[in-house]
Amino acid sequence: MQRLNVRRLKSSGASVVWPLFLASIAVAAVVCDIEAQTANAAREDVAPPDVYVRTLLVRDALERIRLEMGKPKDTRRELRVAKAEPREVFSQALTLFHKANRLSFDLTRERAELPEKPVGTLRSVHVQAVVDAVLAQLQRVKATLGSVEASPEPPRDPAMTPSDVFRSIVQANRQVNLLLDRQLAPSDVFRQVTLAVGYAAQLRTRFAGTRMPEAPPFERRKRPADVYHRLAECFARVRTIMARSGFSALTLDHHPEAVTSSDVYDIASLIVSELSFLHAQVGGALPPPDPYYPGRKFPADVYRRAGLLEALLIDLQALVEVNPSWLQAQDERE
Numbered sequence: 001m002q003r004l005n006v007r008r009l010k011s012s013g014a015s016v017v018w019p020l021f022l023a024s025i026a027v028a029a030v031v032c033d034i035e036a037q038t039a040n041a042a043r044e045d046v047a048p049p050d051v052y053v054r055t056l057l058v059r060d061a062l063e064r065i066r067l068e069m070g071k072p073k074d075t076r077r078e079l080r081v082a083k084a085e086p087r088e089v090f091s092q093a094l095t096l097f098h099k100a101n102r103l104s105f106d107l108t109r110e111r112a113e114l115p116e117k118p119v120g121t122l123r124s125v126h127v128q129a130v131v132d133a134v135l136a137q138l139q140r141v142k143a144t145l146g147s148v149e150a151s152p153e154p155p156r157d158p159a160m161t162p163s164d165v166f167r168s169i170v171q172a173n174r175q176v177n178l179l180l181d182r183q184l185a186p187s188d189v190f191r192q193v194t195l196a197v198g199y200a201a202q203l204r205t206r207f208a209g210t211r212m213p214e215a216p217p218f219e220r221r222k223r224p225a226d227v228y229h230r231l232a233e234c235f236a237r238v239r240t241i242m243a244r245s246g247f248s249a250l251t252l253d254h255h256p257e258a259v260t261s262s263d264v265y266d267i268a269s270l271i272v273s274e275l276s277f278l279h280a281q282v283g284g285a286l287p288p289p290d291p292y293y294p295g296r297k298f299p300a301d302v303y304r305r306a307g308l309l310e311a312l313l314i315d316l317q318a319l320v321e322v323n324p325s326w327l328q329a330q331d332e333r334e
Contacts, residue, residue, distance in 0.1 A: 046123070046124045046125040046128050047124055048124055048160050048161050048162050048164065048165050049156050049157055049158050049159070049160040050124065050128060050156065051089075051124050051127050051128045051131060051165050052157065052160040052164055052165050052168060053153070053154050053155075053156055054128055054131045054132060054135065055131055055165060055168040055169055055172060056154040056168065057135055057151055057153075057154070058096075058131060058134055058135050058138060058172050059168065059171060059172050059175070060151040061135065061138040061139065061141075061142060061151060062138065062172060062175045062176055062179070063175075064142060064147045064149065064151070065103075065138065065141055065142060065145060065147065065179060066175065066178070066179060068142075068145040068146070068147050069145070069179060071178055071179050072178055073175070073178075074171070074174040074175045074178055076174065076256055076257055076258060077257075078167045078170070078171060079167055079170055079252065079256060080252075080253040081163050081166050081167055081170075081250055081251065081252055081253070082163050082250065082251045082253070083163065083248060083249075083250050083251055084161075084162040084163040084165070084166040084250040085162065085248060085249065085250065086121075086122045086123055086124060086126070086127060086162055087122045087273065087277055088162075088166060088249070088250050088270065088273065088274070089124075089127050089162050089165050089166045089169065090122045090126055090127050090130065090273075091269060091270055091272075091273035092166055092169040092170060092173065092266065092269075092270070093127050093130040093131055093134070093169055094114070094130060094269075095173055095265070095266055095269045096130075096131075096134050096169055096172055096173050096176065097114060097130050097133060097134050097137075099173060099176045099177060099180070099184070099262075100134045100137045100138060100176055101137065102180055102182075103137070103138075103141060103176055103179055103180055104137045104138075104140060104141055106180060106181045106182075107141050107144055107145070108140055108141060108144045110140060112133060112136065112137055114130075114133070115129045115130060115133050124162070124165075127165065131169070134172075163250065166250065170266065173262065173266055174260075174262060174263070177260065177262035183260075183261070183262065184260075184261050184262045184265045185261055185297075186224075186227075186261055186264075186297045186298055186299050186301065186302050187293065187294055187295065187296060187297045188261070188265055189227065189261055189264045189265045189268055189297075189302050190291075190294050190297040190301060190302045190305055191291045191293070191294060192265060192268035192269055192271075192272055193231070193268050193271075193302060193305045193306050193309055194291040194294070194305060195272050195288065195290065195291055196234075196268060196271045196272045196275055196309050197305065197308055197309050197312065198287075198288025198289070198291070199272065199275035199276055199278075199279050199287070199288055200275055200309060200312040200313055200316060201288070201312060202279060202285065202287075202288055203275065203278055203279060203282075203316060204312060204315060204316050204319075206282070206326055206327070207319045207323075207326070212312075213308065213311040213312060213315060214311075215304055215305070215307065215308040215311075216304060216307035216308065216311070217304075218300065218301075218304050219300060219303060219304065220300055221300065222298075222299040222300040222302075222303040223259075223299055224259045224260055224261050224263070224264050224299050225255075225259040226299065226303055227264050227299050227302045227303045227306055228255060228256075228259045228263055228264045228267060229255065230303060230306045230307065230310060231264065231267045231268055231271065231306050231309075232252065232255060232267065233310060234271055234306060234309050234310050234313055235252060235267060235270065235271050235274075237310070237313040237314065237316075237317050238271055238274045238275065238313060239251070239274075240317055241278070241313070241316060241317050241320050242274060242277075242278065244317075244320050244321060244324045245278065245320060245324060245326065245327055246324070247277070247278075249274060252267075261299075264302070271309075278327070281327045282327065
């Protein structure tokens, strides 16, 4: 059985200690139950309908936390998404885990370790492991707020697909952001887009005559919606590159209304996930370094960085159109 490693911060002056922390008996029982279900799931054939049920439990927990905190509810309609792959659902689940970790730290001063990264093809069981880790975090938050009511188990709908799971996790991502003391900001998005630039630049080196394009001119007075739309164009190019390379990717047919930095972060994380998947097809290639914290950034800064990403993807797309076997071709030369 894999245990969720919980760490608690204890501050004394400038010193910070990270001992293992065991929550209250009630919360520990919930965590153990979740871990047991996760372990059982690993031995069974977990399907999207099973994961969807777990996402509904996450959203119910978020709603109970929201009510206790007196925070607003995200009432925007769901994104129209189709043909989502398990790796894309896994990416959104990871994003949700990091946001839930931030919420947990805000309210309990506890963080949890991410479940061990799976090896090989990502499947529904791997998504469920992350969703269950999120649920364990939220149960601790609920207990801290005095919300001890158990959530009823939603019925299992066998018609649910990975796209339905993806949409449900996106809705949870939107709501958890509204509960944070410090909501996701342009600086967070800037780091994700910078990571995407790193992956795109490394993929570009698969072709001869590599050259880093110039960043576009700086444009003032941009909003999160402007950045989202530019990144949506980037994702469309990534999707085309993947299709020409023999891989499928989800379709995103709707842009959210009232775009926030959290929405921009989510689509940037999706782009990073897809580019890292392509990068993983190159045997032995090292990933780009994690970007450092860039300091305060505004949407205009992120818009410009997304423009650099778009320039790289335009170049890469043109090259892949001519040589769709690019990932295999260099392996053969090597």
